[in-house]
Amino acid sequence: MRNFYLLITGLPCSGKTTLGKRLYEALVQRDISLELLDGDKVRESISKDLDFSRPARIENSVRVVNRARDLMDKGTACILSMVAPYSEARLRARKIIGEGFVEIYFDVLLETCEKRDVKGMYKRARNGEIKNFTGIDDIYEEPLNPDIRIRTDILGIDESIVKIERFLLENFFIAEAKLKI
Ligand SMILES: Nc1ncnc2c1ncn2[C@@H]1O[C@H](COP(=O)(O)OS(=O)(=O)O)[C@@H](OP(=O)(O)O)[C@H]1O
Ligand SMILES: Nc1ncnc2c1ncn2[C@@H]1O[C@H](COP(=O)(O)OP(=O)(O)O)[C@@H](O)[C@H]1O
Known part of the structure; x- marks a missing residue:
């Protein structure tokens, strides 16, 4: 099996x-050594000092890639769930990680994301309380050729997991789950 770096990017x-x-929970069932690095958590730890300016977001991406590289060198696969809005930074990550880099684009309309507004941040961005908010006054450069594209407004969570697992199976990143007898 091959080690992997799954970048989940989207608004x-x-x-x-x-x-x-959910993907982490599904994959650890397969006895894979795996770490989940989520944008919000990363920004409370290794990127605590960074804001959301373009250079800071690029620096955030560099730190995440370096952290993941270290983990991968020790045999641990990584899931990164972060906005990762700039193609330049995603391309750099792909080059550094090389084989095993899988870009998963959550392709959802801004209107849908804004309606979900889980943390009320879109509302605050619309009111001008948050500056440089992705999708409102900062750009999200759509991945043009992602390895996996998921419309989470159409596909449910379980179906999305199946789609990602199928890709990982077909590309020899994971093996068929062992049957428990
Ligand atoms: N200005 C601005 N733009 C975008 N997002 C913002 C901003 N300020 C705070 N947040 C919150 O931070 C989360 C995104 O952090 P990331 O590290 O993933 O972003 S980035 O990849 O460095 O662009 C993001 O979390 P998610 O909603 O989980 O994506 C936001 O809750
Ligand atoms: N197919 C889906 N996959 C993931 N989240 C979904 C899906 N359909 C609806 N949702 C909902 O959308 C919201 C997404 O919030 P969240 O996971 O915090 O997004 P993000 O980390 O991208 O900011 C949640 O309330 C979640 O329940």
Whole structure:
């Protein structure tokens, strides 16, 4: 089996945290050594000092890649659920990680994400209380050629997990689950 770096990228409220957690739970069942690095958590730890300016988001991406690289060198696969809005930073991550980099784009309309507004941040961004908010006054550069594209407004959580697991199976990142006798 091959080690992997799954980057789940998409607008705020596209479902990254929810699906990242569920995917983690599904994959650890297969006895894979795995770490989940979620954007919100990363920003409370290794990226605590960074804001949401373009250079800071790029620096955030560099730190996450370095952390994941260290983990992967020790045989641990990684799921990264983060906005990762800039193609430049995603491309750099792909180059650094090389084989095993899988880009999963949560392709959801801004209107849908804004309606979900789990933490009320879109509302605050619309009111001008948060600056440089992705989708409102900061750009999200859509991945043009993601390895997996998921419309979380159409596909349910379980179906999305199946789609990702199928890709991982077909590309030899994971094996068929062992039958428990
Ligand atoms: N200005 C601005 N733009 C986007 N997001 C913001 C911003 N300020 C705070 N937040 C909250 O931080 C979460 C995104 O952090 P990330 O580290 O994933 O972003 S990035 O990849 O560095 O762009 C993101 O969490 P998710 O909703 O889980 O995506 C937001 O809750
Ligand atoms: N197919 C889906 N996958 C993930 N989340 C979904 C899906 N359908 C609806 N949702 C809902 O969308 C919201 C997404 O929030 P969250 O996971 O915090 O997104 P993000 O981490 O991208 O900001 C949650 O309330 C979740 O229940």
